[in-house]
Amino acid sequence: MNNVKELDNLYVANTYARFPVNIVKGKCSYCYDDKGVKYIDMGAGIAVNTFGYSDAAWKKAVINQLNAFQHTSNLYYSEPCALLAKTLCEKTDMKKVFFSNSGAEANECAIKVARKYAAEKLGKDCYNIITLKNGFHGRTIATLAATGQDVFHKNFAPFPDGFLYADANDINGVKNLMENNKVAAIMIECVQGEGGVNPLTCEFVKELSELCGKTGALLIIDEVQTGNGRTGKLYAYMHYGIKPDIITTAKGLGGGLPIGACIMGEKAEKMLSYGDHGSTFGGNPVSCAGALNILNRIDDKLLAEVNRKSEYIFNRLKNAKGVISVSGKGLMIGVKPEKDAKAVVNACMEKGVLFLTAKDKVRLLPALNIPFSALKIALDVLCAVCAE
Numbered sequence: 498m499n500n501v502k503e504l505d506n507l508y509v510a511n512t513y514a515r516f517p518v519n520i521v522k523g524k525c526s527y528c529y530d531d532k533g534v535k536y537i538d539m540g541a542g543i544a545v546n547t548f549g550y551s552d553a554a555w556k557k558a559v560i561n562q563l564n565a566f567q568h569t570s571n572l573y574y575s576e577p578c579a580l581l582a583k584t585l586c587e588k589t590d591m592k593k594v595f596f597s598n599s600g601a602e603a604n605e606c607a608i609k610v611a612r613k614y615a616a617e618k619l620g621k622d623c624y625n626i627i628t629l630k631n632g633f634h635g636r637t638i639a640t641l642a643a644t645g646q647d648v649f650h651k652n653f654a655p656f657p658d659g660f661l662y663a664d665a666n667d668i669n670g671v672k673n674l675m676e677n678n679k680v681a682a683i684m685i686e687c688v689q690g691e692g693g694v695n696p697l698t699c700e701f702v703k704e705l706s707e708l709c710g711k712t713g714a715l716l717i718i719d720e721v722q723t724g725n726g727r728t729g730k731l732y733a734y735m736h737y738g739i740k741p742d743i744i745t746t747a748k749g750l751g752g753g754l755p756i757g758a759c760i761m762g763e764k765a766e767k768m769l770s771y772g773d774h775g776s777t778f779g780g781n782p783v784s785c786a787g788a789l790n791i792l793n794r795i796d797d798k799l800l801a802e803v804n805r806k807s808e809y810i811f812n813r814l815k816n817a818k819g820v821i822s823v824s825g826k827g828l829m830i831g832v833k834p835e836k837d838a839k840a841v842v843n844a845c846m847e848k849g850v851l852f853l854t855a856k857d858k859v860r861l862l863p864a865l866n867i868p869f870s871a872l873k874i875a876l877d878v879l880c881a882v883c884a885e
């Protein structure tokens with residue numbers, strides 16, 4: 498098929514501004530378009546392809562499960578789902594997992610759990626959830642309401658009530674909201690991804706955690722993008738010395754297959770009971786088998802490697818010509834160029850390297866196992882384009 502672009506433009510909803518690249522195959526951190534052009538992929542499908550394209554061990558786990566059975570309903574047990582839940586709980590010291598198919602759904606689940614918790618434990622009308630301005634929690638109506646960015650809200654009102662927005666790193670703003678409203682939960686990304694790759698300060702996150710401890714509100718950490726080794730720890734909250742009540746994750750967990758997880762701690766674990774929530778595809782055995790393979794491979798050795806690569810990237814970009822600033826953690830990095838970020842990304846694409854943007858930044862989210870040789874070339878290209 499050589500007119501994929503025309504077909505897509507005709508028949509696929511126009512929600513994405515696609516680059517003129519038709520990917521036909523990939524291996525490791527490299528992908529190829531329909532003209533045979535090879536690219537270094539510094540976006541990994543937006544932090545999804547944790548071990549790059551066509552990773553042999555992950556494929557084996559997925560194919561083994563496909564050969565056994567591809568799906569059954571949640572009316573029956575299946576081993577990949579149970580094992581993945583156990584692994585997630587053991588690695589986070591949490592209690593129970595609800596599986597969905599995306600990040601937005603994982604957050605929907607967290608919102609429902611927090612609302613029910615507050616209704617049962619904190620009293621009547623205690624349904625507000627505080628999120629941060631410039632955050633991102635998904636595209637469903639409720640998670641859009643949770644997303645404190647006006648640009649995403651235009652034309653989609655009315656939204657469900659009960660979301661309050663505070664400025665990132667402004668503890669007094671949060672305290673003020675908590676004093677004047679009944680608050681069920683605070684939901685944050687430790688590193689705001691779509692908002693421009695901005696890590697929250699350690700002090701702020703610790704204070705939020707203490708505030709939740711004092712008031713009984715649940716602390717929900719959205720690890721959809723930051724999770725699964727991305728920031729150099731298994732989950733980004735682990736940099737902050739806090740214990741969340743709920744962790745949500747998705748993107749990199751499946752290594753390329755759709756899966757979301759809402760991971761609940763002691764306070765929240767008993768909130769979902771029979772009939773409270775559900776998802777036909779949630780806990781799909783193929784997605785879970787893939788995720789189990791991914792999660793078991795994010796060990797100290799891999800995380801050390803992630804941190805080594807992160808340091809290399811920061812060092813190369815820190816004082817690079819045409820670069821204003823570098824932010825982020827691990828292999829989740831935002832680069833603010835003097836030039837327009839989109840123009841930089843387009844120019845890099847012409848030179849065979851695929852980057853992402855986030856607001857006015859060039860965003861780097863490469864596969865965690867990207868070879869140093871590929872990383873070096875990608876940064877040579879980025880530095881050259883920024884300096885031009």
Ligand SMILES: *Cc1c(COP(=O)(O)O)cnc(C)c1O
Nearest residue numbers: 599600601633634635690721722
């Ligand atoms: C991508 C993202 C989401 C939404 O995930 P989907 O799988 O696209 O629904 C939610 N929260 C954060 C922090 C994200 O980066």
